[in-house]
Amino acid sequence: AxxxxxxxxxxxxxxxxxxxLKCNYSYSGSPELFWYVQYSRQRLQLLLRHISRESIKGFxxxxxxxxxxxxxxxxxAQEEDSAMYYCALSGSGGYNKLIFxxxxxxxxxx
Amino acid sequence: xxxxxxxxxxxxxxxxxxxxxxxxxxxxQATTMxxxxxxxxxxxxxxxxxxxxxxxxYEQGVEKDKFLINHASLTLSTLTVTSAxxxxxxxxxxxAKWGGNQPQHFGDGTRLSIL
Numbered sequence: 001a002x003x004x005x006x007x008x009x010x011x012x013x014x015x016x017x018x019x020x021l022k023c024n025y026s027y028s029g030s031p032e033l034f035w036y037v038q039y040s041r042q043r044l045q046l047l048l049r050h051i052s053r054e055s056i057k058g059f060x061x062x063x064x065x066x067x068x069x070x071x072x073x074x075x076x077a078q079e080e081d082s083a084m085y086y087c088a089l090s091g092s093g094g095y096n097k098l099i100f101x102x103x104x105x106x107x108x109x110x
Numbered sequence: 111x112x113x114x115x116x117x118x119x120x121x122x123x124x125x126x127x128x129x130x131x132x133x134x135x136x137x138x139q140a141t142t143m144x145x146x147x148x149x150x151x152x153x154x155x156x157x158x159x160x161x162x163x164x165x166x167x168y169e170q171g172v173e174k175d176k177f178l179i180n181h182a183s184l185t186l187s188t189l190t191v192t193s194a195x196x197x198x199x200x201x202x203x204x205x206a207k208w209g210g211n212q213p214q215h216f217g218d219g220t221r222l223s224i225l
Contacts, residue, residue, distance in 0.1 A: 034213065043114075044154075044203070044216040086153065096207075097144065098214060100153045 002027050004089050006101035013077050014109050021072040021104045023061075023087030031089045033063055033070040034098070038084040047085070048072070057081070077108045111137050114206050116217035124225055125196060131189045131220045133204030139184035140206035144214060145177075148201040160187050194224045 003026040013019055025031065033050040048056055050063040050070060061072045070087060087101040113136040121129055133143055142161050146154040158179050160166040166179040176198075178190040187206075191198050201221050205214035 036216075043218045044205075046213045046215075049213060096210060097156055097159055098154075098205075099156070102153045 002031075002089065002091065002099050004087050004099055004101035006085075006087055006104050008104045009102070010105045010107065012107045012109065015079055016076050019072075019074045019077045019081070019106065019108075021085050021087075021106065023070045023072065023101060025068050025070065025087075025089050027068075027089055027091060029091060031091050032096070033061070034088045034090065035059070035061055035070075035072050036086045036088055036100075038086070040083070044086070077106075079108045079110055082106055082108045112215040113137055114140075114204065114215050114217040116204055116220050118220060119218060120221045120223075122223045122225065123194065126193055129191045129194055129222060131191075131202055131204075131222075133187045133189070133206065133217055135185045135206045135208075135215075138206075138208045140187070140208055141184065142207050143181055143187040144205045145179060145187075145189050146203045146205070148203060148219070150201075154203060157189075191222065194222070196224045198222065199224045 005024045035047040036044050037047045038044045048061050059074045063070050084103050084105050086103045088098045090096045090098050115134045117132045145157045148154050156169050157172045158166045158168045160179050160181040162181050162184050168174045181187040201219050203219040205216045207214045
């Protein structure tokens with residue numbers, strides 16, 4: 001079955017602390033993994049996709065096929081990083097529909 | 111670039127009425143559009159995938175006669191909730207993409223409240 005699991009509903013850290021938002025997936029094949037972010041009162045927007053292998057706003061995510069994980073990391077959290085983060089999976093074939101995880105709310109405190 | 115607009119952003123109506131939600135890609139041609147539903151404090155659940163000029167593909171458990179989707183042009187898709195009831199109250203979000211390998215771009219969503 002295709003599934004994306006984000007085990008933490010809420011992650012609360014202080015400014016400057018490292019952040020790791022966990023994401024595990026289940027998919028038979030070669031999926032594409034994404035992180036989407038939703039800031040307060042804003043639309044969902046793409047943060048990272050694993051094929052790009054880039055760092056956006058200091059965030060990185062590495063696809064670990066052995067552990068079927070795609071954790072999102074940032075070494076030093078900022079208050080403006082506070083948002084809802086969704087991990088999503090897109091399978092090969094079809095119209096590349098997205099399967100979302102439940103989301104993790106990141107709260108960065110001053 | 112890649113702006114997706116949804117209208118209306120919020121609608122309240124009586125039980126039994128039909129409600130139409132529009133999703134427009136403003137600065138690109140969307141070959142594929144997606145419709146999601148999001149319940150409070152829950153994730154986005156895909157309802158259907160629509161391609162311009164063809165019938166929508168609905169996810170398992172989504173009633174196609176209840177949620178009518180039309181994708182008549184490369185910049186517009188509509189979702190009509192027919193004979194809406196209170197249990198249809200939810201947040202509906204659309205997304206659009208212009209190619210097979212392109213990411214989805216999301217609209218702001220429409221909050222539907224059925225009294």
